[in-house]
Amino acid sequence: MTRILIENTTILTLDDVDTFYYPGFVDIRNDKIYAIGASSVDSVDNGYHGETIRIDGTDKMVMPGLVDLHFHTAVAKGYNDSLPLWEYLDTVWYPSIRALTPEGAKTAALYSYITALKSGTTTVNDMYRHLDSLASAALETGIRAVLSNDIALPEHKLDSVEDNINAFHKNHNTGDGRIKIWFGLEWMPLSDVPLLEHIARMKKELNTGLHIHLCESRSEVDNSQKRFGKSPVQMAHAAGLLGPNTVAAHCVHLTETDLKLFAETGTHISHNPGSNAKLGNGIAKLNDMVAAGINVGLGVDACECHNSTDMFETLKIASYMQKASLENSEIAPASQMLRMGTQNGARALGVDAGVLAAGKKADVIILDLKKDLMFTPLLESPAEERRKMLESHLVFGCNGTAVDTVIVDGKIVVQGRKVLGVDEEQVRRDMNDVFSGLVAGMDKVRMDRKKI
8 A cells, every 4th residue: 555644734625615724634545535634643543554655744735736627738839829829720730740750749748747747737638649659658757637639620630530539449547547538629610510420429439528629719610600500619519519528628709508508518618818818819708607507627728829837827817817807806716716727627527636635536736835935925823814825825926836746646746846757858858859850840841832
């Protein structure tokens, strides 16, 4: 049995009644939280005689790991990143991912998962290509990953339903269940009705989930109306794609009918405010989604669209943009953002985590409360005020560099801000080489097109 005991620490459980311990302990055994509380740790030591990894939690805080509900492995961060969505996709995103080899995808995934883990993300919902390579990177880094292909019509030279089925049979539930394979649909402009219905049939047959982009831009909505006479959400519903095992990313431009369809089907939404803002796609109506009873989580999207995998930045952006757009400082409070980034995302992916409680999966992060004075000032008591200040610091004054230790499925995968078992410097060098090769390849294709 593997046991990790975190002692004498501050614990933000993020459960529904705001349970908070200071000081407290977390006892992890195998892949689950065995006990958590403020009582003496001696009360749970009785009868246990195995080896224990003890972590001194003084001046540290324990909270649930963050869940990135809409993620793409990154390869081209910082390259031509001031273009609008459709032009960016056509000139950078699609050419780069079409040119990727399985080896390049493995390097890109290692880079992406390392940066996510180091900033406190324990689960990613990653839509990309070469899922064998992604699964290998997830196993190597220790992250929890829901992986899906980038399915589109054949003429777009991305992935097929068959690619996704093959990846499912090879990788689903590997890593002691840490790796799940869902279907992934790129978006409506690269789809038709038979493709949508094919995905719906196979999703049901394999009893798995779906990760899909919906209503990200006005141009996408207009395209759907012209081609199908329906919004992207209505198209997805008609094909049987919506439901409690579907995550719809973005959802910036929704109608009242769209909101009702999401609520009635139990479909989850990933709100990606940084990406939506950077690409000029608008501000999603978060309040309307929540009021409709929809479960909403948070995602960073791709580093190409947001330039960072740091979910703490996304917590802040999500709150600030809602407050600014509605001119209301009381909405999108820190406590709501933290739950969107943890338990809401976990619920959407069917992961029994996102909250610190006995019996839950041990996906846990430990932050350094002394890091760069980010958590200063901080009251010692009363406990309620300390909790509120911590929530404020986490959302409005902190970033992922405060994360010291990351535990996924009961195993320490980041310690002292180092991802264990991975050579980060080698990944950095490999990533630069992969991208240099992709740029050379994309430049050659552009030159060849000019000659025609």
